[in-house]
Amino acid sequence: MKKYRMLLHYKGTDYAGWQKQPNQKTVQGELEQAINKICGKRCSVIGSGRTDAGVHARGQVAHFMLGENRETKPLQISLNAVLPSDIRIMNLRRTRALFHAQRDASRKRYAYRIYNGSVLSPFLSDYVLHYRAKLDWDRMRKASQTLVGRHDFSGFTSSRCRVSSKVRTVIRSEILRSGYFLWYRIEGDGFLHHMVRNIVGTLLEIGICKRDSQDPHKIIRNRDRRLAGPTAPAHALCLDRVWY
Numbered sequence: 001m002k003k004y005r006m007l008l009h010y011k012g013t014d015y016a017g018w019q020k021q022p023n024q025k026t027v028q029g030e031l032e033q034a035i036n037k038i039c040g041k042r043c044s045v046i047g048s049g050r051t052d053a054g055v056h057a058r059g060q061v062a063h064f065m066l067g068e069n070r071e072t073k074p075l076q077i078s079l080n081a082v083l084p085s086d087i088r089i090m091n092l093r094r095t096r097a098l099f100h101a102q103r104d105a106s107r108k109r110y111a112y113r114i115y116n117g118s119v120l121s122p123f124l125s126d127y128v129l130h131y132r133a134k135l136d137w138d139r140m141r142k143a144s145q146t147l148v149g150r151h152d153f154s155g156f157t158s159s160r161c162r163v164s165s166k167v168r169t170v171i172r173s174e175i176l177r178s179g180y181f182l183w184y185r186i187e188g189d190g191f192l193h194h195m196v197r198n199i200v201g202t203l204l205e206i207g208i209c210k211r212d213s214q215d216p217h218k219i220i221r222n223r224d225r226r227l228a229g230p231t232a233p234a235h236a237l238c239l240d241r242v243w244y
Helices: 027-039 072-082 137-145 195-207 215-222
Strands: 002-010 056-066 087-094 107-115 149-152 167-178 181-188 237-243
Touching (some): 002 027, 027 056, 027 072, 027 087, 107 195, 137 167, 137 181, 181 195, 195 215
Parallel strands (some): 056 237
Antiparallel strands (some): 002 056, 107 237
């Protein structure tokens, strides 16, 4: 068996997330159908992680296996030709037999994009949260930094998260600004269901002075989801990069 590694970009708007589900349109499902159509083989595509419904990616890494050796450039072109236009294989190459897109990932970065002006271009509306209330960028920036470190993030995950341990290490948590645009970027060794979006919802409430800038630390300490802010919309979140 030959193993292939892909770098994927996709627009998550019309998908029920990455993971294949019955009677749902998913990114994993579309990729597996494309491989079956081009190669005549059913195979599993394993991604670095599961993005939620509506979440985008420009750094998703995945692997799959085929019984025969295929030239990678023609295979990439053929797969892109049958994939929906909102999913693209940006790079495809052979990889070592022991490579695993999920287990070998050492760090991931997500980015959440916010526009804080009065009018958002319709060309950006599928990728950016339009937040009209005036935000205190400096309060948000300071609050975001309190998340760095190894913590139990139970207070920032959804009730549907069933993993055995909710301890994760956040390497970087920062707010960047350019004019009316704000980006929240977070890097860590892994993320829980809705974790990033719940953090963003909390930071936005800090930005409008609805809550204290030390609340993220309090939420981590108490491990209580009810103390955190609302879940921010999915469409402004993007899986930005995965490290191995």
